[in-house]
Amino acid sequence: MTSQIAPENGKILIAPSILSADLWQLGTQVEMVRQAGADWIHVDVMDGHFVPNLSFGPATVKSLKGRAQLPLDVHLMVQHPSRFIVPFAKAGADLLTVHIEAADDVKDVLLAIKNLGVRTGLSIKPDTDPARIKPFLPLLDLVLVMTVQPGFGGQGFLPNSPVQIQAVRELINQADRPIYLEVDGGINAQTAHTAAQAGANVFVAGNAIFAAENPAQALADIRQAAQI
Ligand code: DX5
Ligand code: ZN
Numbered sequence: 081m082t083s084q085i086a087p088e089n090g091k092i093l094i095a096p097s098i099l100s101a102d103l104w105q106l107g108t109q110v111e112m113v114r115q116a117g118a119d120w121i122h123v124d125v126m127d128g129h130f131v132p133n134l135s136f137g138p139a140t141v142k143s144l145k146g147r148a149q150l151p152l153d154v155h156l157m158v159q160h161p162s163r164f165i166v167p168f169a170k171a172g173a174d175l176l177t178v179h180i181e182a183a184d185d186v187k188d189v190l191l192a193i194k195n196l197g198v199r200t201g202l203s204i205k206p207d208t209d210p211a212r213i214k215p216f217l218p219l220l221d222l223v224l225v226m227t228v229q230p231g232f233g234g235q236g237f238l239p240n241s242p243v244q245i246q247a248v249r250e251l252i253n254q255a256d257r258p259i260y261l262e263v264d265g266g267i268n269a270q271t272a273h274t275a276a277q278a279g280a281n282v283f284v285a286g287n288a289i290f291a292a293e294n295p296a297q298a299l300a301d302i303r304q305a306a307q308i
Contacts, residue, residue: 097285110144116296123141123153153201157182161189178190222261223248223252245275283302
């Protein structure tokens with residue numbers, strides 16, 4: 081699965097977030113978005129410290145591994161993420177994203193992820209200066225720009241997000257290596273278009289897909305809006 085996660089120029093990827101899925105029927109929901117054309121499955125991990133909410137752990141990733149038939153994009157919203165790299169790698173994460181605000185030693189944690197053969201991601205919250213990611217770009221496969229305050233699905237896309245995305249896009253272009261630019265929070269067809277114009281190419285969507293009357297149509301609409 082890991083090879084599927086290598087950045088491809090110009091390709092738009094959609095990563096439905098299972099935080100908004102009906103967990104009574106998680107497998108069915110994942111299969112539904114896979115058939116609708118989802119590229120990755122986004123798994124939000126929350127620890128009740130870094131964000132004021134709790135969600136999934138390695139056991140969820142293990143249940144999805146292989147059966148989801150899509151790469152597992154694991155977003156660690158946890159304090160001291162170095163504690164959890166090995167369990168999530170063992171469970172089958174294809175990509176592990178940590179928050180720059182949460183890691184004691186960002187370089188060490190990214191190297192630990194890489195050494196386990198997992199793709200690396202680094203995320204910034206809406207108020208974090210994008211320039212902070214610069215030293216870590218040589219170690220990254222993905223930068224995740226939060227477009228809401230992390231912790232909950234169903235929030236509105238923050239108005240300053242395009243400025244953050246553009247700043248990260250410039251840094252990635254200067255880095256001159258393939259690094260995904262993912263956006264997460266309040267993404268629907270309208271905001272996906274705005275985010276794509278600012279330079280995003282991976283779109284996480286929870287509510288806009290799983291709470292839609294027609295999730296397959298919602299996913300297709302986001303993809304179309306993001307193709308600029
Ligand atoms: C928020 C999470 C998101 C969340 C997005 O902290 O990181 O992945 O599921 O949900 P929506 O798309 O509903 O804003
Ligand atoms: Zn997320």
